[in-house]
Amino acid sequence: MGSTPRRGDTRQRIQDVALDLFAKQGYEKTSLREIAEQLDVTKAALYYHFKTKEDIVLSLFRDLSEPLDELIAWGERQPRTLETKQELLRRYSAALTGVEPLLRFMQENQATVRELSIGQFFKDRMIAMSGLIRDPDAGLTDQVRCTTALFSIHASLFAMQTIEGDPEEKRQAVLEVALDLLAQAHAPAERLGDR
Amino acid sequence: MGSTPRRGDTRQRIQDVALDLFAKQGYEKTSLREIAEQLDVTKAALYYHFKTKEDIVLSLFRDLSEPLDELIAWGERQPRTLETKQELLRRYSAALTGVEPLLRFMQENQATVRELSIGQFFKDRMIAMSGLIRDPDAGLTDQVRCTTALFSIHASLFAMQTIEGDPEEKRQAVLEVALDLLAQAHAPAERLGDR
DNA sequence: GTCTATAGTCTGATAGAC
DNA sequence: GTCTATCAGACTATAGAC
DSSP states (O other): OOSSOOOSOHHHHHHHHHHHHHHHHOTTTOOHHHHHHHHTSOHHHHHHHOSSHHHHHHHHHHHHHHHHHHHHHHHHHSOSOHHHHHHHHHHHHHHHTTOHHHHHHHHHTHHHHHTSSHHHHHHHHHHHHHHHHSOTTSOHHHHHHHHHHHHHHHHHHHHGGGSOSOHHHHHHHHHHHHHHHHHHHHSOSOOSSOO | OOSSOOOSOHHHHHHHHHHHHHHHHOTTTOOHHHHHHHHTSOHHHHHHHOSSHHHHHHHHHHHHHHHHHHHHHHHHHSOSOHHHHHHHHHHHHHHHTTOHHHHHHHHHTHHHHHTSSHHHHHHHHHHHHHHHHSOTTSOHHHHHHHHHHHHHHHHHHHHGGGSOSOHHHHHHHHHHHHHHHHHHHHSOSOOSSOO
């Protein structure tokens, strides 16, 4: 038994290969033929499991959508304190761990994702996160600090590739910098001594 | 005179329309037919001015390549001091001003640009900039600070869209935060007092 | 410098047999 | 659940007239 590999997990295999190719060479440049060939099935087999090409992408994003929605809902129930914002960043960082290929795909194919119905969804979520983190009445510089804090966590997975080191250690370092930025945005007046 | 508009500037007009459409809907989703239609010429006319579709993109990037190369060359001639790095950030921020649509296109079509011969060029330049800004022997957190400083300038054009305000004021605010991050990465030990 | 016409290829998607 | 066969439409790119 087992000489005929994989039966019944075709749907999962399609998702795996699709995400891999989408992240590697982009959504548009990846054809269904290519995905099918790599799985040794035909295009028609793909259409049994997914209605359209876009449907494959939608299925990939389901794992990311729920944790993100829960995080925002949690944030909206909390008092708008520095501690809440810091916890938001910590949870956000944790939520993104393990979905790096998906994030990379989203990051590198923004133009595509934007028109892919899932695009508006994530735009709304980023605006919501931004609204929870920064204070519209604060100074411009402090707003930039907060936005940079949020964005640095988001971007760390691709921007920090030139830095060597253990991924988890890097994640902690990014989180530390982000929390610092947040604290500075909420500090009274004096910052780095003189300067 | 002037009733027959635009003669001889077709090449420039192609570049303008192409960049606009590429930035708006992505490189792959923009066909040469679409560009030609918007200019009221035929596809063949496009091929008179540009050898391929990729060639249009290459021509767009020429304005950005030279200032960036000069900046890196300048940086490599300077002593590796905090002042040099701060000046690098200032010049980098200035160099990016005015080419926002091009940057947005590059940002949102990374997957495409990466395979477009110009991709390796910019990857090399970003690595070079990163090498000038951060110190590989410094602590992980300080390296993240430096990378975030560089990246925040780069990303400010799209990440800060939720913040209201004059673009130039926002640019200054981003620069201030970036310079702060740089200074903190080079500060001795004590940071924000207690915290 | 710009046109028409078209070659040649690939795409996402469907119908129907097994 | 996977196959073969095929669709209509879109694409980049070229040849050659004007």
